[in-house]
Amino acid sequence: MAQKVKLSTIAESLGLSTATISLALRDSPLVAVDTREKIKEQARALGYIYNRRAASLRTSRSGIIGVVVHDIMNPFYGEILKAIETELDRSRHTFILSNHYDSVEKQRMFIETLLQLGGDGVIMSPAIGTPVEDMRLTEDNGMPAVLIARSIDGVDMPTYRGDDSYGISLATNHLIGLGHRTIAMIGGTDQTSTGRDRYQGYVNALRKANIEVDPDLRIPGPRTMQGGFEAAVHFLSLPQKPTAAVCWNDLVAIGLMNGIGRAGLVVGQDISVTGYDDLEQASIATPSLTTVSNGQAEVGRLAARALLDRLAGSHEPDGIHLIKPEMRIRQSTGPYRPRA
Amino acid sequence: MAQKVKLSTIAESLGLSTATISLALRDSPLVAVDTREKIKEQARALGYIYNRRAASLRTSRSGIIGVVVHDIMNPFYGEILKAIETELDRSRHTFILSNHYDSVEKQRMFIETLLQLGGDGVIMSPAIGTPVEDMRLTEDNGMPAVLIARSIDGVDMPTYRGDDSYGISLATNHLIGLGHRTIAMIGGTDQTSTGRDRYQGYVNALRKANIEVDPDLRIPGPRTMQGGFEAAVHFLSLPQKPTAAVCWNDLVAIGLMNGIGRAGLVVGQDISVTGYDDLEQASIATPSLTTVSNGQAEVGRLAARALLDRLAGSHEPDGIHLIKPEMRIRQSTGPYRPRA
DNA sequence: CTGAAAGCGCTTACAG
């Protein structure tokens, strides 16, 4: 490649100072319009590339925002990320993405890298078991953080997520309303706020309907399609013969439906299944999946906006902002029928 | 936050020079072992954060690698990215991810941002219609690029992708071997190398079996699950009454299978369907999907390694490296049966 | 084994 073009290259070629070039390229009104045009023209002609590291070293603003979630391959996070991307693009921020796969270690390394790069802020769905100190790391170093999808006890940062307890109770109530009494809960973990809230919502709904809660009807663990698929065998062999399953999320539900289908039973008739999240896939699954919309786009949009607002100086109130979930009734649930 | 801790802070607190601190923190053997330990200890105690922008301004190496693909929410790219992530993590590189959604504009903006940040290299699956100049932008500015999944005519950069023509012929031959003669091809576009190659592979296989190629049996367009689902109506109403469909990818195939199921036909018996990619979902779909493994993990791993090797000075040969696809036979395909 | 000094390419008061 040719000699590197920098501000001084342009300055010399035009007989101006680097200060003027710098101002002109950033559209400062301090520079006369025609000088500005001439400078921009020349920058283009020379193939000038703005050196952000130098600028950011000087200004201590990098334009970089970090985003770290459990796993971007999970469409639930994918849908949140898409909304974040849209917001950040609009304000010309660059975002750096990482999965932590629920490794506190990996998450901490990401935060450190982001600090080293001078990240302006971070949006995170904290890993299971994230210690409070790790969260402090961000704010102590002047990098504001916004949480999504999960909250951490003892951390009072702005947090955007669905109202899990309420959402899962919608699904459970829907099944109860269809006459089901033996309802299993498939998937999830007690190690996250989300997991605890969803199980609680299920328990609450059953109690309110005077249905005894049988702990053996809970099959914790699965959070993926594969997991739901594998859980089908366990589910179908439960001695209580459940006629319905409230699933942790849509992926688990779709996997479970596939597993149930393999066993020759018809979902929506023999067994009712609900999902959670209302992913794009939910409506085109066969049968189409009854689920709960979890407002992913809303979560992503609001979290990104909150961070940008804070960077712009205004201060969104801290604490948890719950997005209201909504029921989506489709073909995977139907009236109670006793199992053979 | 407290006053920012930098090299000079540590230097002063220990009565040493910044040069020594800098060397010690990077484990230089030039610094005595106990001095080194003392320095590291102090750095930790003070909560020192390495300023990469400053370092990178000085060394003109950033440790950043850019990755840009069509859409990370597509599990095909997700699986490639996972492999890239694994390789880059190992060498302590940070990666910046972006979708271009086949917008040349968005892709160019990403490349420019990456150049501004001093990116060390870029891995890209180029957007449809990427002009050769845009590809030059990377190398002209000393940032090596490696292509994945798609190639561009006239660009001789290292490229890693599956052998699409061969792969789709495997699927087509499998159907022909089962006795099918009226085989549709669903999805894809002629605007990418991948699209042209796959259609060509399908055509070649038919010709070789002396089956006349009927252009009306091609339904171009769909590349998503939703697209495949919607194409089912068109497919089922084709007057030629095809008994099998070669799909662009697994997503289209799964969508199509759902659509066929809704129409009351049984995939694997009434209609045979093949996918492409062998995504995780393929094996747990119902029926499980016969498909072609496209070596995503291999593509990601090799592309990342090629870039890292080049950054380390060695020079992987340019040109296209084709990964051999493999057939995965499952339940979605079965022997020919005339349609009612 | 350790230090003094220059320089990476910007931006920003300040002066004119």
Next chain:
DNA sequence: CTGAAAGCGCTTACAG
């Protein structure tokens, strides 16, 4: 409206 100069926080020859 434009310029001279300092400084952001590192690293790297060079000297000792």
